[in-house]
Amino acid sequence: xxxxxxxxxxxxxxxxxxxxxxxxxxxxxxxxxxxxxxxxxxxxxxxxxxxxxxxxxxxxxxxxxxxxxxxxxxxxxxxxxxxxxxxxxxxxxxxxxxxxxxxxxxxxxxxxxxxxxxxxxxxxxxxxxxxxxxxxxxxxxxxxxxxxxxxxxxxxxxxxxxxxxxxxxxxxxxxxxxxxxxxxxxxxxxxxxxxxxxxxxxxxxxxxxxxxxxxxxxxxxxxxxxxxxxxxxxxxxxxxxxxxxxxxxxxxxxxxxxxxxxxxxxxxxxxxxxxxxxxxxxxxxxxxxxxxxxxxxxxxxxxxxxxxxxxxxxxxxxxxxxxxxxxxxxxxxxxxxxxxxxxxxxxxxxxxxxxxxxxxxxx
Numbered sequence: 001x002x003x004x005x006x007x008x009x010x011x012x013x014x015x016x017x018x019x020x021x022x023x024x025x026x027x028x029x030x031x032x033x034x035x036x037x038x039x040x041x042x043x044x045x046x047x048x049x050x051x052x053x054x055x056x057x058x059x060x061x062x063x064x065x066x067x068x069x070x071x072x073x074x075x076x077x078x079x080x081x082x083x084x085x086x087x088x089x090x091x092x093x094x095x096x097x098x099x100x101x102x103x104x105x106x107x108x109x110x111x112x113x114x115x116x117x118x119x120x121x122x123x124x125x126x127x128x129x130x131x132x133x134x135x136x137x138x139x140x141x142x143x144x145x146x147x148x149x150x151x152x153x154x155x156x157x158x159x160x161x162x163x164x165x166x167x168x169x170x171x172x173x174x175x176x177x178x179x180x181x182x183x184x185x186x187x188x189x190x191x192x193x194x195x196x197x198x199x200x201x202x203x204x205x206x207x208x209x210x211x212x213x214x215x216x217x218x219x220x221x222x223x224x225x226x227x228x229x230x231x232x233x234x235x236x237x238x239x240x241x242x243x244x245x246x247x248x249x250x251x252x253x254x255x256x257x258x259x260x261x262x263x264x265x266x267x268x269x270x271x272x273x274x275x276x277x278x279x280x281x282x283x284x285x286x287x288x289x290x291x292x293x294x295x296x297x298x299x300x301x302x303x304x305x306x307x308x309x310x311x312x313x314x315x316x317x318x319x320x321x322x323x324x325x326x327x328x329x330x331x332x333x334x335x336x337x338x339x340x341x342x343x344x345x346x347x348x349x350x351x352x353x354x355x356x357x358x359x360x361x362x363x
Contacts (some may be wrong), residue, residue: 093206
């Protein structure tokens with residue numbers, strides 16, 4: 001083999017490449033300690049309208065860590081004097097009714113009038129992984145960049161009907177931050193409406209036309225809760241169908257008993273895509289709020305809601321304490337006897353509760 005060929009086969013070592021990982025930067029990051037905010041730091045930031053601090057406070061509120069639970073309750077307690085100064089609106093509807101589109105258009109209409117809007121969107125959590133998509137900000141592109149709007153998607157965490165357990169307390173924080181209109185969007189028609197209805201001043205039910213028997217898919221109980229029924233997507237070839245559906249709902253509402261607010265629920269057709277009748281929908285909300293404030297239903301309803309959520313918290317706390325006190329094996333043994341027909345469900349519950357109360361007495 002010639003010398004020229006041998007030299008052509010030699011591979012030079014070349015320049016030594018630097019490490020892909022910047023170890024010095026990692027060390028600096030480890031040495032960087034974020035200062036912990038005190039309760040007063042959180043309160044001052046929230047009252048000043050600092051969205052970053054508000055978001056951090058909500059994250060702590062949603063945490064299940066013991067130290068975070070204690071901290072969050074202190075934040076809530078000091079936020080209360082600055083809260084309760086908003087209109088709380090619940091928005092629900094069947095999947096595909098256009099909730100996100102309507103919220104964005106109605107939200108922009110509200111912020112353009114000088115209001116500050118907070119949207120609390122409850123996303124369903126997976127029963128297997130416990131995760132949520134939390135994609136509401138991607139569906140509300142204009143509202144998400146509005147300086148007078150705050151969108152906070154929260155995972156349902158498997159609680160009643162998809163309503164996040166801490167939603168009502170998050171409302172308090174948002175009100176303390178100066179948001180005078182609060183939207184609470186649910187994941188769809190179901191048990192969540194009961195919980196949402198118990199934390200809002202105005203309950204809006206979204207429906208679509210042209211999907212078969214419009215009244216078949218709606219339970220009477222949900223219609224009784226609605227303060228306004230909105231027929232969405234009333235545009236193009238769907239206008240006539242929407243008007244027909246509107247007439248059906250108006251007739252159906254006449255069959256329901258009077259509401260405690262003494263206000264007859266309104267039915268309206270809207271097109272969020274064409275921005276049609278969005279202003280009329282907001283006018284319905286304002287007229288309702290003014291009416292119930294004049295007849296004192298507004299304050300009485302909020303007082304009733306406060307008592308309801310206090311009792312709900314008691315029930316939830318007792319249930320969690322019971323499950324943490326009685327061993328899983330004891331519960332499983334009783335469940336097996338109930339399943340095998342050796343005792344009734346009532347007897348099984350009584351035995352477990354007796355064990356629980358005995359343990360409390362011994363403590």
